[in-house]
Amino acid sequence: MGKKFSKLSQSSSNDNENELERSNVPKPFKYVDGKRYHNVTSLRYHLPNDGDEFDRLQMQHYLxxxxxxxxxxxxxxxxxxxxxxxxxxxxxxCGPGTWILEMSSDYPQTGMFHGIDIAPIFPDTIKPFNATFSIQNALEGLNFPDNHFDYVYMRFLTAAFSTEQWETIVIPELVRVTKNGGYIEIMEWDVKIYGQGPIAKRLMDSFLSDLRSRGINDYIVEVIPEFMEKINQLTNIEHETCVNPQGLYGGQLGKLALDNGISIFRTYKPKFSKEYNMTSDEYDKLIEDFIKEMDIYKPHNITHRFWAKKI
Ligand SMILES: C[S@@+](CC[C@H](N)C(=O)[O-])C[C@H]1O[C@@H](n2cnc3c(N)ncnc32)[C@H](O)[C@@H]1O
Structure with a gap:
């Protein structure tokens, strides 16, 4: 793989949007229903990348x-x-780069922490000296030499790739750019609310059907270890899970997980309220009832981490 940077992908986030506005370079963002999205038409990834989504990703990071x-x-x-x-x-x-910023501060002796994303939403100037970022589309091949990184990390990309892309492009690329003896790690949510009530089920069914209509495998966690095995270049493949409560019943932790879910369902408001034939107020009421229901059913989520050593 290893494509050459295009003019846009060579740029880092210090490109200012006004300059792009005046040039023929494709715009990095598009706006729908007042929300900002990436502007790469070939991608399945459909979540916004505006201030509300930054807040959600930051919250998800700390959670x-x-x-x-x-x-x-x-x-x-x-x-x-x-x-x-x-x-x-x-x-x-890397999204807004929260993981990179924290890791580069925690490990100042490490030479370089590099984050890539399809959209220039990572920090531009204010960042630790050993943190860098670039615009890259992982599906076009990572623009790094073979055996370049000691540790390659990827988190919460379920909504970005089809099963085939995970198997034939993404995981092989993560392994290709990892040094022999280095590690890769993938962290994902399995896109389920365990023990959910009827309102959560309704919202989750709509969310899952939207993901599936885009060719996304929402239960990719099931096959990640198999895809890692198949590459034949990884050893010590490990898999761990963590359960977290979702709802006010779970204290501060449950509240953060609930806020994360609410933020996603609010993002989907234009689509779901149309699907349910609801007014804006009726949809807001549904979300209020969803919050109350979570305290009755006391559901939980599961996150997964997979890691392995390159031989
Ligand atoms: C749910 S966010 C997770 C961000 C970050 N990893 C975190 O844990 O906070 C998914 C990110 O993947 C990026 N993304 C989606 N498809 C991509 C692709 N093909 N190549 C690179 N980045 C992509 C999106 O722009 C978004 O920032």
Whole structure:
């Protein structure tokens, strides 16, 4: 793989939108129903990348770190702590870059933490000295040499790829750019609310049907280990899960998980209210009832981490 950067992908987030406005370079964003999205027409990924989504991703980051009591599971702590100029870490689909910013601050001895995303939504100037970012589409091949990174990380990309893309492009690319002896790690939510009530089921059924209509495998966690095995270049493949309550019954943690769900269902308001033939107020009431219902049914979510060593 390894495509050459296009003019747009060479740019980092210091491209300002006004300059792009005046040029013939494709615009990085499009706006629908007042929300901002990436503008890469070939992609399945459909979640917004505006301020509300940043808040949700930040919240999801702190929630994940709290539930797991760590930012990662692969045994790379010593390596990153000892660091060195040539120790490099990659985060694929880094979003606003929260994981990279924290990791690069936690491990200042490590030479480079690099985040890539299809949209320039990562920090531009204010960042640790060892953190860098670039625009890249993981489905066009990662623009790095073979065996380049000591640790390659990817989190919450379920909504971005089809099963075939996971198997034939994404996981092979993560492995290709990892050094021999280095680690890859994938973290995903399995897109289920366990023990859900009828309102949660209605909203989740609509959400899942939307993902499936885009060719997304919402239960990709089931096949990730198999795809890792198939590459024949990975050993010590590990898989762990963490359960977290969703709803006010679960204290601060349950509230954060609930806020995460509410934020997604609010993003879907234009689509779902149309689907349910509801007014804006009726949909808001449905969300209020969803919140109350979560305290009756006391459901939970599961997140998964997979990690392995490259031979
Ligand atoms: C749900 S967000 C997760 C962001 C981050 N990993 C985190 O945990 O906060 C998914 C991110 O993947 C990016 N993305 C989607 N498809 C991509 C692709 N083909 N290549 C690179 N990034 C992609 C989106 O722009 C978005 O920022």
């Amino acid at each position: 994940s770190r709290y539930i797991w009591q760590s930012n990662f599971s692969a045994p790379v702590h010593e390596l990153l702590r000892n660091g060195g100029e040539d120790i490099r870490v990659l985060d694929v689909g």
